[in-house]
Amino acid sequence: MAHRYITADWVYPVSSSRVKHGVVVLDGDKVLAVEQRQNVPADQLEYFKGILVPGFINTHCHLELSHLKGKVETGTGLLAFIEQVVKLRETSQEVIDQAIVEADDYMWKQGIQAVGDISNKTDTFEIKRKSKIKYYTFVEMFDFMQGDKMKDLISGNLHTFEQAPSPKAVVPHAPYSVSLELFKKINSINTSPVIVSIHNQETPAEEELFKNGTGDFFPFVKKFGFSFDAFKKTGQSSIHFVLQHLDPNQRTLFVHNTLTSKADIGAAQSWSEKVYWATCPNANLYIENKLPDYQPFIDDASRMTIGTDSLTSNWQLSVLEEMKTIARYQSYVPFDTLLQWATINGAEALGMEKELGSFEIGKNPGVLLLTMDPDLLSLNETVEVRRVI
Numbered sequence: 001m002a003h004r005y006i007t008a009d010w011v012y013p014v015s016s017s018r019v020k021h022g023v024v025v026l027d028g029d030k031v032l033a034v035e036q037r038q039n040v041p042a043d044q045l046e047y048f049k050g051i052l053v054p055g056f057i058n059t060h061c062h063l064e065l066s067h068l069k070g071k072v073e074t075g076t077g078l079l080a081f082i083e084q085v086v087k088l089r090e091t092s093q094e095v096i097d098q099a100i101v102e103a104d105d106y107m108w109k110q111g112i113q114a115v116g117d118i119s120n121k122t123d124t125f126e127i128k129r130k131s132k133i134k135y136y137t138f139v140e141m142f143d144f145m146q147g148d149k150m151k152d153l154i155s156g157n158l159h160t161f162e163q164a165p166s167p168k169a170v171v172p173h174a175p176y177s178v179s180l181e182l183f184k185k186i187n188s189i190n191t192s193p194v195i196v197s198i199h200n201q202e203t204p205a206e207e208e209l210f211k212n213g214t215g216d217f218f219p220f221v222k223k224f225g226f227s228f229d230a231f232k233k234t235g236q237s238s239i240h241f242v243l244q245h246l247d248p249n250q251r252t253l254f255v256h257n258t259l260t261s262k263a264d265i266g267a268a269q270s271w272s273e274k275v276y277w278a279t280c281p282n283a284n285l286y287i288e289n290k291l292p293d294y295q296p297f298i299d300d301a302s303r304m305t306i307g308t309d310s311l312t313s314n315w316q317l318s319v320l321e322e323m324k325t326i327a328r329y330q331s332y333v334p335f336d337t338l339l340q341w342a343t344i345n346g347a348e349a350l351g352m353e354k355e356l357g358s359f360e361i362g363k364n365p366g367v368l369l370l371t372m373d374p375d376l377l378s379l380n381e382t383v384e385v386r387r388v389i
Contacts, residue, residue, distance in 0.1 A: 055366025060307025
């Protein structure tokens with residue numbers, strides 16, 4: 001196969017400085033080099049207007065919920081959102097399967113190269129085995145702190161995990177939904193190096209539960225026949241509870257972080273050098289009408305990544321649209337930083353950095369064209385993504 005020489009107004013390798021009129025040299029889909037145009041015969045160049053970037057990494061998704069697009073009300077807050085999802089989740093398998101196929105295809109066309117995906121059922125497994133996208137499957141465990149009362153649920157989730165395609169891991173759902181016993185069980189299963197994902201600090205009720213031992217979680221769990229009567233407040237934000245019970249030797253991906261403070265960030269990054277963060281801005285707006293404050297993450301050189309969450313809590317599954325939302329509401333975040341979040345940081349968070357996330361020799365990261373004005377390099381609403389490779 002002949003080499004391809006793909007050039008645009010700018011090339012962003014991510015792992016190194018951007019290159020004006022750069023050329024990505026490919027053997028099939030493998031990167032051989034990033035060159036200057038003058039080093040390549042003009043008749044071999046494939047010209048594009050805009051900028052070339054590596055494929056995006058979506059570090060947090062619930063592909064299995066794709067059939068719920070547009071069915072859950074916006075702005076209700078997390079607890080009401082969860083209630084709606086539980087009520088609406090069941091539908092025909094044919095509808096579920098078709099929605100999964102369409103969502104997977106859409107993400108590929110939107111330039112998404114890899115996905116960290118939550119699976120509580122086996123519905124997505126066949127598509128993941130066939131997909132052009134690389135998936136890391138997280139099978140969530142939760143018992144709402146009920147311990148042995150939920151052993152049948154835990155057993156079912158472990159059966160799901162056994163059937164899941166690799167790479168995969170058993171992971172805790174959220175601080176409020178995993179007992180100490182279940183944390184121990186999860187750690188005992190994840191003895192080899194894995195990626196651990198956990199929903200973190202999404203709603204004020206979560207913080208009130210851990211800090212004060214009060215709030216909306218008590219009537220919420222009661223609706224499902226559970227009780228938090230034995231719960232003991234910690235006097236700290238929920239992430240501190242998690243840090244006491246997860247394994248710091250595993251790469252850990254904290255998801256959402258809507259209420260995460262500078263002190264919380266510092267505590268997590270002191271706990272482990274393998275901490276990553278996933279922001280899902282459109283889902284945060286869809287559910288809570290709130291975004292994280294990204295400045296403390298930037299100040300602490302935190303390895304932020306970008307997720308889409310599910311079509312239950314988003315209007316589309318597009319990393320570019322998540323980047324646009326951040327640029328719209330917190331425009332102090334530079335484009336180069338957003339691109340790092342969307343590519344190499346995500347690849348590292350999913351353990352795929354040797355293959356994806358940057359234009360480096362030997363990698364197969366995908367090649368995307370962003371239709372940005374090369375003079376302004378502004379991430380506005382008119383920017384589109386087109387897959388080149």
